[in-house]
Amino acid sequence: MSALVNVFHPMLSRSRVVASWARALQDAGLSVRDLYGRYPDGVVDPDEERAWCEEADVLIFVHPLHWYSAPWLMKRWIDEVLGHGWAYGGPDRLEGKSWLSIVSVGAGSEEYGPAGTRRYRVDEFLRPFERTAAFCRMRWVPPLVEFGGGYADEQAIADSSSRVVARVRALSGRDEPPAA
Numbered sequence: 001m002s003a004l005v006n007v008f009h010p011m012l013s014r015s016r017v018v019a020s021w022a023r024a025l026q027d028a029g030l031s032v033r034d035l036y037g038r039y040p041d042g043v044v045d046p047d048e049e050r051a052w053c054e055e056a057d058v059l060i061f062v063h064p065l066h067w068y069s070a071p072w073l074m075k076r077w078i079d080e081v082l083g084h085g086w087a088y089g090g091p092d093r094l095e096g097k098s099w100l101s102i103v104s105v106g107a108g109s110e111e112y113g114p115a116g117t118r119r120y121r122v123d124e125f126l127r128p129f130e131r132t133a134a135f136c137r138m139r140w141v142p143p144l145v146e147f148g149g150g151y152a153d154e155q156a157i158a159d160s161s162s163r164v165v166a167r168v169r170a171l172s173g174r175d176e177p178p179a180a
Contacts, residue, residue, distance in 0.1 A: 003172035004056035005032040008063040008074040012036060017104045017149040017157055021062055024161035025168060031056075035073055042073060044080040050093070053081070057097055058172050059138070061129070062164075064104040064149070068118075068125045078132060087136045095137035100171060101129055102164055103143055106150030141171060 005025050009018045012034055026032040033052070039045075053059060063070045081087070087094050105112070105122060112118045122145045133140045144167050146160045 001057035001171075001173045002055060003030055003058040003060055003168060004052055005030050005060045005062060005168070006074075006077070007032060007034050008036065008061065008071045008077070009034075010036055010066075010071050010073070015064075017146065017152060017160065018062060018064060020157050020161045021102065021104075021164045024165050025062075028165045028169065030168060030172075035077060036071075039073065042076060044073075044077050046080045046083065049077065049081040050086060053097075054093055058100060058141075058168075059094070059097060060100045060102060060168060060171075062102045064106070065122065065125065068120075070129070082132065082136055092137050096139065098139045098141050098171065099129070099133035100141040100168070101126055101143040102167070103145045104149040105145060105147045107147065109147040112147075 005022075007018065007022050009015050012019050012022065022032050022034065035044075061070070061074065063074055066072075069075070082094075085091075103122065103126070107118070110116055113121050123143065126143055130140045144164060146163070148156065149160075152160070
């Protein structure tokens with residue numbers, strides 16, 4: 001299966017966690033696209049994006065949790081690319097493909113949930129994306145959420161990068177590392 005990794009981080013060059021994941025996924029031989037780098041003015045090319053999506057079996061969305069959602073360009077990408085007559089409403093071009101969200105959260109897991117300061121679990125904040133995938137007849141894969149990005153040390157970031165690569169490899173059927 002082929003996987004398309006779309007990275008949505010407004011300041012990827014200053015990111016420690018998401019940038020590490022992007023490098024690790026690229027080093028693992030996956031197609032990794034920096035969407036803020038591709039569309040710095042925010043004008044998304046729906047035809048180009050749809051062509052990329054049609055080639056993949058698994059669509060992977062890598063992003064930080066921004067104000068309890070995704071960065072604005074990811075929302076715009078969804079609005080522009082997943083249009084009626086392509087993603088839903090016939091011919092449903094994404095039907096049967098998988099959607100995986102890989103999310104960096106700055107705070108620790110104890111902050112999320114009824115007893116935490118954020119009050120809700122991260123999966124509750126990701127529900128709109130789950131429903132979007134379902135509306136497009138895609139298979140929602142439980143997200144990979146990595147907590148503590150705001151204070152993670154280099155070893156924690158390296159460990160999370162390994163988990164991200166392992167999860168994507170397992171999902172895309174590429175359990176073996178690329179040949180050297």
